[in-house]
Amino acid sequence: MRTEQRLSLPILLRYAGMIIIALLLVAPFLWMISTSLKSPESVLRMPPEFLPRPPHFSNYKTVMESMSIGLYFYNSVKITVLGTIGELIAATCAAYAFARMQFPGKKIVYTVLLATMLIPFQVTMVPVFIVIRALGWMDSQASLIIPHFFGGAFATAAFGIFLLRQFFESIPRELEDVYQIDGGGSFRFLWKIVIPLSKPALSVLGLFIFMGIWNDLLSPVLFLSSDSKMPLPFGLATLQAASHVSRYDLLMAGTLISVVPVIVLYLVVQRWVTDAFLRSGIKG
Amino acid sequence: MARSFSRHKWYEPWLYLAPVLIGLCVFTAGPVLASLFLSFTHWDVTSAPVFIGTANYSLLFASQLFWQVIGNTGYYVLLYVPCSIIVSLGLALLLNEKLRGIAFFRTVYFLPVVTSMVAAALIFGWLYNSDVGLLNFLLGKLGITGPRWLEDPHWTMPSLVILSVWKNAGYNMMIFLAGLSTVPLELHEAARLDGASPARRFFGITLPLISPVLFFVLIVTTISAFQVFEQTYVLMHGGGPGNSTLTLSFYIWQTAFQFFNMGSASAMAYILFLILGLLTLVQFWVRKRWVFTQ
Numbered sequence: 001m002r003t004e005q006r007l008s009l010p011i012l013l014r015y016a017g018m019i020i021i022a023l024l025l026v027a028p029f030l031w032m033i034s035t036s037l038k039s040p041e042s043v044l045r046m047p048p049e050f051l052p053r054p055p056h057f058s059n060y061k062t063v064m065e066s067m068s069i070g071l072y073f074y075n076s077v078k079i080t081v082l083g084t085i086g087e088l089i090a091a092t093c094a095a096y097a098f099a100r101m102q103f104p105g106k107k108i109v110y111t112v113l114l115a116t117m118l119i120p121f122q123v124t125m126v127p128v129f130i131v132i133r134a135l136g137w138m139d140s141q142a143s144l145i146i147p148h149f150f151g152g153a154f155a156t157a158a159f160g161i162f163l164l165r166q167f168f169e170s171i172p173r174e175l176e177d178v179y180q181i182d183g184g185g186s187f188r189f190l191w192k193i194v195i196p197l198s199k200p201a202l203s204v205l206g207l208f209i210f211m212g213i214w215n216d217l218l219s220p221v222l223f224l225s226s227d228s229k230m231p232l233p234f235g236l237a238t239l240q241a242a243s244h245v246s247r248y249d250l251l252m253a254g255t256l257i258s259v260v261p262v263i264v265l266y267l268v269v270q271r272w273v274t275d276a277f278l279r280s281g282i283k284g
Numbered sequence: 285m286a287r288s289f290s291r292h293k294w295y296e297p298w299l300y301l302a303p304v305l306i307g308l309c310v311f312t313a314g315p316v317l318a319s320l321f322l323s324f325t326h327w328d329v330t331s332a333p334v335f336i337g338t339a340n341y342s343l344l345f346a347s348q349l350f351w352q353v354i355g356n357t358g359y360y361v362l363l364y365v366p367c368s369i370i371v372s373l374g375l376a377l378l379l380n381e382k383l384r385g386i387a388f389f390r391t392v393y394f395l396p397v398v399t400s401m402v403a404a405a406l407i408f409g410w411l412y413n414s415d416v417g418l419l420n421f422l423l424g425k426l427g428i429t430g431p432r433w434l435e436d437p438h439w440t441m442p443s444l445v446i447l448s449v450w451k452n453a454g455y456n457m458m459i460f461l462a463g464l465s466t467v468p469l470e471l472h473e474a475a476r477l478d479g480a481s482p483a484r485r486f487f488g489i490t491l492p493l494i495s496p497v498l499f500f501v502l503i504v505t506t507i508s509a510f511q512v513f514e515q516t517y518v519l520m521h522g523g524g525p526g527n528s529t530l531t532l533s534f535y536i537w538q539t540a541f542q543f544f545n546m547g548s549a550s551a552m553a554y555i556l557f558l559i560l561g562l563l564t565l566v567q568f569w570v571r572k573r574w575v576f577t578q
Contacts, residue, residue, distance in 0.1 A: 014378065018379065022389060028404075028408065028411060031410070032407045048418060089303075094304040097301050101296065102297075103298070109301070112308070119312065122511065123316055125319075127315030128311055147311060149303060150310065154311075157307075186292050207398075215401065217401070217517065234402075240409070251406060252410065255403045263395065
């Protein structure tokens with residue numbers, strides 16, 4: 001580890017650059033927050049008000065109640081939490097088999113699984129739609145939840161299996177030997193040792209899966225039609241398309257509500273995110 | 285490698301793999317084959333599919349709109365991929381220093397990545413508003429008359445690219461940071477002592493050493509760029525002015541689920557698949573002579 005550098009001109013310039021770029025990247029979020037607190041008249045005023053006075057906190061209440069953002073929020077939480085649990089279980093079990101067991105065809109199965117990451121969703125979209133219809137899950141949230149227990153309908157669990165396998169393989173063999181002598185089976189070893197030791201990896205993967213499901217637009221667009229079942233992204237996109245008179249104050253309030261949970265979750269696990277990127281071994 | 289759980293029963297790994305393998309068959313492998321078959325049929329969902337040979341493909345190749353869609357998609361990819369890679373590499377280089385507060389900046393730069401594309405598109409749609417949008421107001425302050433971002437067909441695609449770069453740059457930045465952390469500091473120190481300029485050190489040391497990472501990012505970014513969908517769905521409600529933003533992904537979705545022409549949609553999906561496969565092969569071929577390996 002290098003010693004902390006003293007402040008010099010190049011370092012000050014670097015800080016200045018980092019701050020300016022941070023502001024540029026955050027500006028759209030700040031504008032969203034500012035707009036979400038405006039009155040309908042103030043939204044369209046030129047030059048724009050940057051700090052709305054007085055702030056209209058009632059916008060949030062309005063969108064939660066009369067624009068069914070509250071309902072979409074509930075749908076999103078339900079779909080995402082259940083889906084994330086399902087996909088984490090599926091990925092953990094598969095990664096465990098690849099990391100700690102020997103079986104014929106292991107290499108081929110693993111390669112095929114990873115190769116699915118290269119298949120564009122358009123290729124499988126129509127047949128998956130037919131499968132969901134055949135299963136009787138059209139316009140039901142089951143179509144957005146149950147596939148995740150099998151690794152997901154479009155974004156397969158391949159990346160997660162890849163990430164977890166690296167972690168699981170790093171658990172020392174000796175632990176397993178001790179465990180086997182004590183008469184523990186493979187499932188107990190997974191449950192008692194592997195999962196507790198892999199919390200950082202599981203948290204990061206959980207975040208990525210959560211993000212993927214929370215932010216997904218494609219699956220609900222394909223499988224859902226009832227307004228009352230929609231998760232947030234589909235609900236917001238539909239609201240925007242439907243409202244010809246643009247109420248940007250309300251739209252931004254709804255958008256803000258949809259963004260906050262993932263950002264909070266990210267801030268909670270972010271200290272492990274960089275580490276996961278380093279560990280994923282992307283070196284070509 | 286450690287042979288682990290040598291005493292497990294033969295079926296145990298398959299039990300652990302069962303959910304994912306079932307999913308693989310039902311949601312990926314089966315569908316990949318099914319859509320290949322569908323691409324040779326005419327099917328409107330309500331009646332049974334009729335085998336029509338390669339008619340879907342020849343109709344597409346004769347369609348002017350299809351070629352426009354291919355052109356739009358290519359334009360987006362060519363504009364987005366270099367912009368995105370340069371921006372994210374720039375961000376990574378900026379943050380690749382052990383300074384106080386660097387973790388804070390990494391977190392901030394990653395925020396757009398965790399945001400949904402729908403939310404990002406809604407925010408940018410509002411920023412781009414040509415009458416009361418913030419962007420044109422700020423440009424006006426600088427004495428520039430801003431374009432009609434989402435209405436002028438010349439600006440629609442760049443607008444989508446700016447949005448996508450903002451939203452995704454942080455992801456590749458993290459991958460580049462991981463790559464940069466493997467570049468030995470001693471090399472830079474030695475070059476600095478020899479009087480090499482920062483630019484020379486970047487092109488002479490950093491770039492060759494991270495070329496495997498760059499290659500990985502190039503492939504993944506290209507593949508994802510070809511699948512641009514949500515941006516056009518939210519901001520353009522379809523093709524946009526003069527179909528200027530009608531991309532392959534959106535057109536496939538529209539053909540399948542608005543026009544119910546599953547055969548043609550499957551044929552287009554396979555054309556996309558083929559393009560991506562060929563591009564990946566070309567990139568692997570280029571990799572041999574371009575990527576630096578120790």
